Amino acid sequence: MADEEPVDQKKYLEEGCKPKCVKQLRAYEACVKRIEGDESGHKHCTGQYFDYWACIDKCCTDSILEIEIIEGQCCVTLASCGAVLS
Amino acid sequence: MIRIRRGHQVYQQVCASCHSMSLISFRDLVGVAYTEEETKTMAAEIEVVDGPNDEGEMFTRPGKLSDRFPQPYANEAAARFANGGAYPPDLSLITKARHNGQNYVFALLTGYHDPPAGVTIREGLHYNPYFPGGAIAMPKMLIDGALEYEDGTPATEAQMGKDVVTFLSWAAEPEMEERKLMGFKWIFLLSLALLQAAYYRRLRWSVLKSRRLVLDVVN
Numbered sequence: 242m243a244d245e246e247p248v249d250q251k252k253y254l255e256e257g258c259k260p261k262c263v264k265q266l267r268a269y270e271a272c273v274k275r276i277e278g279d280e281s282g283h284k285h286c287t288g289q290y291f292d293y294w295a296c297i298d299k300c301c302t303d304s305i306l307e308i309e310i311i312e313g314q315c316c317v318t319l320a321s322c323g324a325v326l327s
Numbered sequence: 328m329i330r331i332r333r334g335h336q337v338y339q340q341v342c343a344s345c346h347s348m349s350l351i352s353f354r355d356l357v358g359v360a361y362t363e364e365e366t367k368t369m370a371a372e373i374e375v376v377d378g379p380n381d382e383g384e385m386f387t388r389p390g391k392l393s394d395r396f397p398q399p400y401a402n403e404a405a406a407r408f409a410n411g412g413a414y415p416p417d418l419s420l421i422t423k424a425r426h427n428g429q430n431y432v433f434a435l436l437t438g439y440h441d442p443p444a445g446v447t448i449r450e451g452l453h454y455n456p457y458f459p460g461g462a463i464a465m466p467k468m469l470i471d472g473a474l475e476y477e478d479g480t481p482a483t484e485a486q487m488g489k490d491v492v493t494f495l496s497w498a499a500e501p502e503m504e505e506r507k508l509m510g511f512k513w514i515f516l517l518s519l520a521l522l523q524a525a526y527y528r529r530l531r532w533s534v535l536k537s538r539r540l541v542l543d544v545v546n
Contacts, residue, residue: 249485251483252484269443282447285446287446289443294440294456298434
């Protein structure tokens with residue numbers, strides 16, 4: 242393999258999906274700001290956090306399906322493609 | 328097949344130190360992940376307690392194909408003690424034992440993220456959004472380059488995750504492909520038989536169904 246440092250496929254997809262989930266990310270950041278000064282320990286942003294990651298996960302699975310359909314022919318030659326899709 | 332082989336390598340090198348797979352034997356791997364020779368060599372590397380011998384004593388011998396996968400801990404109490412009270416579950420049926428098992432295990436293994444704002448996890452636990460409750464005792468085990476695959480495939484997190492989930496799915500349901508082929512075949516044949524039976528029933532009953540009964544006065 243030519244790759245000395247293989248790029249993790251899942252992280253690559255997640256990076257690509259971040260622009261699609263900006264709305265959830267902003268909501269999460271707004272929540273973080275809201276609870277900034279809280280000392281009671283009861284406030285948290287798990288809801289917005291889950292919304293954001295659910296959006297990322299959904300976008301990743303859609304991307305994987307797209308990649309599989311488009312690159313179905315080249316799996317034989319592209320080693321990195323074959324690693325995830327074979 | 329090759330993916331099951333890689334998955335087994337991931338299991339052996341990363342997971343087997345804490346997780347048992349006590350329902351799988353070495354012979355199950357033959358023809359699926361490894362050849363018989365390779366499996367025999369692999370089995371022979373472990374020591375198994377057997378006995379009693381003629382003198383009534385237990386003895387240890389190298390493993391055979393018929394032996395189960397070795398257990399990392401002698402019993403649940405030992406496992407809990409070594410892992411801060413948490414019991415690493417046996418993985419033989421894990422993809423069947425969790426809802427949406429295959430996706431759940433992959434998401435769990437590759438989904439370690441920082442906790443959201445406001446959530447603190449105590450010392451000894453780790454945050455994982457996919458684990459019920461969020462706080463899991465297992466640290467992130469799948470790290471890029473954590474192991475070297477025999478066949479040279481780059482060992483990224485997603486690659487290892489997918490391979491090990493394939494292996495665990497096979498371990499839980501080795502008969503899955505044959506079962507589904509049988510299912511397709513018999514559902515198709517039985518549907519044809521159903522159509523034929525329905526036609527034949529209606530044919531035979533048509534005599535009665537097309538009867539006319541007349542109620543009339545008797546003169």
